Amino acid sequence: MKGSDLLIVRHLGKSFGRHEVLQDIDLVVQKGDVTCMIGASGSGKSTFLRCINLLETPDDGHIFFHGRDVMENPGMTESAYRAKVGMVFQSFNLFNNMTVLQNCMIGQEKVMKKGKEESEENAMWYLKKVGMEPYVNARPGQLSGGQKQRVAIARAMAMQPEVLLFDEPTSALDPQMVGEVLDVMKALAQEGLTMIVVTHEMAFAKEVSSHVVFMADGVIAEEGSPQDIFENPKEERTREFLSRFRGELQSS
């Protein structure tokens, strides 16, 4: 195990009842990696992502964060681990009882125990970054989908996570709002944020990722650099899956 390996997943398995959703998944994420997970719906991508921050409890295998097994010998609580592994959801999950600004402050104040002023300053910095600082007083119900997702990214970033997980962040958005969210994500990737992104945006995956994982039927069918996967896929399943996105990939 190398020192720079931030997250290592070994032999991860997960079943829902009799249905085996994930089998023997291995993944290594290094600091600064942008890992994109692609694959058909139901292939287990989202479940895998949710296992990484323990929103789902894996049935088998190990997850090492900085070399420590987060399930058996974490040296910290599950909550403390999750604070370092941020997550952005398909359905945003902004707190409906708080304003945009409060959404970005509450974690800092209550989880990181930062002062109010520092939290606000930090929250404003990230809200500015995603272009949402004029909306600090708005409530989630008053925003469009794209705006909500940008706030959700700011909320996650305000916790200064070491790795940020994106669970189909643009799947619930109207087409014209997808771009504004992807732009924010691209900027974060360029700044060196470690990201694991489950997505159906192939052009984004091809352009931004450093590592692409193709999942099918609960296993990793193929993985490699974006060039490997998008230009020379070895597996028939990968080729077949990508053929559906030919138009999108050529225009990029």
Add this chain to the structure above:
Amino acid sequence: MPQSFSGRIVMILSRYGGSILTGAGLTMLIALIGTVFGCIIGLLVGVVQSVPEPGRGHPARKILLKVVKFLCMAYVEIFRGTPMMVQAMFIFYGAAALFEIHMTTMFAALFIVSINTGAYMTETVRGGIFSIDRGQVEGARAIGMTHAQTMRYVILPQALRNIMPQIGNNLIINIKDTSVLNVIGVVELFYTTNSVAGAYYTYFEAFTVAMVVYFILTFTCSRLLRLAEKKMDGPDNYVLAEGPVIGEVAR
């Protein structure tokens, strides 16, 4: 004794207006305090009822939680399933007979209304918590909040807003149901009215007054609660940090 109906009402009001007001005040006091304490009980028990099962490796905590949840369930079922009037007799005289605890009628009244409301509120709170989208919990978990923090800062504020109409309902029910406490001698509005009526055999007149007073109490409360709900919802529009009010809400 005045000949006309209205004359007798005026007589009751002028002669007994003060005691009727005192009775109404006591009714409101019991209803309000009982509702507040009932809500607190309901909140606590409702939250306990919704604690998720601990994961692997916590057998002791699992058993403890099961026992506590069972006790909570028993409390809810017993107090929801028996009439408050019977509970009042049972507790007031039972405490004296079994434990030689002689409660004042006022204390007994507050106690009975509180635990009764608590039993109903527990179910309401539980429903309120379950009505909140699962995504809210996940959003909170994902930024590292514990179960308790998630409840306190994210779920309960939203659940409380959603159950406000139900809390109002309970307050209004309590204003009316304190009347059964006359069986243990609480001098609330019904008891007072009954005494007034008995003095000159003016039952119809006295209870006409009581009807009106009860209605004024409940109607005022229901309007005030509506206002409180509006306030909790916050403004419909928001102000851009450096700009004018957004006229239309973007949805």
